[in-house]
Amino acid sequence: MSLASVIRTEGKLLLPTYDRHKILFERGRGVYLWDSRGHRYLDFLSGIGVNALGHARPAIQSTLKRQAGRLIHISNLYFHEYQTELAQRLTKISGLERAFFCNSGTEAWEGALKLARLYARVQNTNGHKPKWRILALENSFHGRTFGSLATTGQAKYRDPFAPLLPGVSFVKFNDEEDLRKKFDSSVCAIGLETVQGEGGIRPVSRDFLRLAKKLSASTGALLILDEIQCGLGRTGKYFAYQHHDVKPDIVTVAKPLAAGLPLGAILTSNRVASAMHPGMHGTTFGGGPLACAVAIQFLRELDKLLPHVGEVGSYFMARLEWLKAKAKYSCVRDVRGMGLMLALELDSADLAKSTVADLMQRGILINRTHETVLRFLPPYIVGQQHVDRVIHELDAVLLSNTSTKPKSYKSTVRSKS
Numbered sequence: 382m383s384l385a386s387v388i389r390t391e392g393k394l395l396l397p398t399y400d401r402h403k404i405l406f407e408r409g410r411g412v413y414l415w416d417s418r419g420h421r422y423l424d425f426l427s428g429i430g431v432n433a434l435g436h437a438r439p440a441i442q443s444t445l446k447r448q449a450g451r452l453i454h455i456s457n458l459y460f461h462e463y464q465t466e467l468a469q470r471l472t473k474i475s476g477l478e479r480a481f482f483c484n485s486g487t488e489a490w491e492g493a494l495k496l497a498r499l500y501a502r503v504q505n506t507n508g509h510k511p512k513w514r515i516l517a518l519e520n521s522f523h524g525r526t527f528g529s530l531a532t533t534g535q536a537k538y539r540d541p542f543a544p545l546l547p548g549v550s551f552v553k554f555n556d557e558e559d560l561r562k563k564f565d566s567s568v569c570a571i572g573l574e575t576v577q578g579e580g581g582i583r584p585v586s587r588d589f590l591r592l593a594k595k596l597s598a599s600t601g602a603l604l605i606l607d608e609i610q611c612g613l614g615r616t617g618k619y620f621a622y623q624h625h626d627v628k629p630d631i632v633t634v635a636k637p638l639a640a641g642l643p644l645g646a647i648l649t650s651n652r653v654a655s656a657m658h659p660g661m662h663g664t665t666f667g668g669g670p671l672a673c674a675v676a677i678q679f680l681r682e683l684d685k686l687l688p689h690v691g692e693v694g695s696y697f698m699a700r701l702e703w704l705k706a707k708a709k710y711s712c713v714r715d716v717r718g719m720g721l722m723l724a725l726e727l728d729s730a731d732l733a734k735s736t737v738a739d740l741m742q743r744g745i746l747i748n749r750t751h752e753t754v755l756r757f758l759p760p761y762i763v764g765q766q767h768v769d770r771v772i773h774e775l776d777a778v779l780l781s782n783t784s785t786k787p788k789s790y791k792s793t794v795r796s797k798s
């Protein structure tokens with residue numbers, strides 16, 4: 382099917398939820414993707430943080446092939462061997478003790494909220510009203526289902542679906558005073574992304590995170606960290622909270638966990654997990670043998686790549702800073718992020734939009750988040766040469782968009798293959 386006929390047919394058949402770029406992708410290998418016209422793209426978005434190992438990694442392909450030939454699904458009514466091994470690996474790297482497997486980020490976050498409410502109820506042995514309020518952060522994003530939306534601190538996602546889950550208050554980002562003001566003994570959980578992703582790549586400050594831990598521990602409330610985008614190696618450590626020496630009570634992960642297959646997880650302590658009993662929570666697909674076998678292989682690969690993420694991430698950050706320091710780019714507002722979760726904030730939404738489009742024309746995929754923020758989530762296998770190419774093209778695009786140079790000066794750097 383051609384791109385034109387896919388666009389035409391989708392327009393008639395699908396819910397109009399996505400405003401897709403007009404590219405039909407056909408295959409990928411390593412850091413590159415190829416479209417239906419044979420154009421090659423350097424992938425600096427990795428399917429919004431999912432393809433952390435790049436495309437068609439041989440170790441993932443062989444695990445997929447082997448497991449698909451043995452067992453794909455059995456339901457959670459029976460045992461298979463992979464949930465245990467995956468849980469062993471995830472608990473080891475997170476410092477937590479228990480896992481629950483599901484299918485997506487939002488499902489992991491929903492489960493975490495349920496667990497926090499349940500734990501508060503079970504802890505409530507003195508006859509008072511159990512803790513039930515949840516504190517979340519302004520500008521956050523936790524997913525599209527109702528509980529996740531209710532804790533997402535951005536009106537554009539929430540408002541069309543109101544009324545949402547009651548009991549959620551929003552704290553100003555990194556504002557310790559506001560956190561102190563809004564926290565009290567009715568709060569069962571403080572939930573936040575260690576690095577806000579959709580909100581424009583904003584790392585939470587160490588002091589704010591430590592205060593959230595201290596306050597929650599002081600009343601028996603839980604600290605829940607959403608590491609769906611920033612976790613599993615993205616920032617150069619297994620989890621972003623490990624940069625701050627703070628241990629959450631619950632952490633949620635998803636995106637890269639099964640290298641492109643849908644899989645999410647809730648990780649928690651024995652103490653919190655003890656509130657849960659059979660029948661209280663579950664899923665049909667979550668934690669199936671295929672996804673779990675692939676996730677085990679993903680974590681093996683991650684062990685090898687983790688130091689590289691830190692190194693190449695620092696290099697990338699320095700190159701973005703270099704770009705920002707160029708006097709001619711007064712349009713660059715900020716450079717932010719950790720590891721390979723980086724952002725360049727521009728001073729206008731239109732400029733950010735056209736920059737993404739122009740980079741795509743030059744064979745580079747990134748995206749725009751929070752209107753004005755260019756987001757970079759490359760696969761962990763990128764090298765300095767790939768970073769240099771992105772900086773070179775970004776430099777040219779910003780130059781063409783911020784000077785009087787005619788746009789026709791753009792080169793076509795795509796190569797065919």
Ligand SMILES: Cc1ncc(COP(=O)(O)O)c(C=O)c1O
Nearest residue numbers: 485486487522523524578609610
């Ligand atoms: C931090 C964070 N939490 C939750 C989600 C929701 O994940 P999913 O789209 O897999 O439901 C996302 C997705 O972008 C995310 O970035």
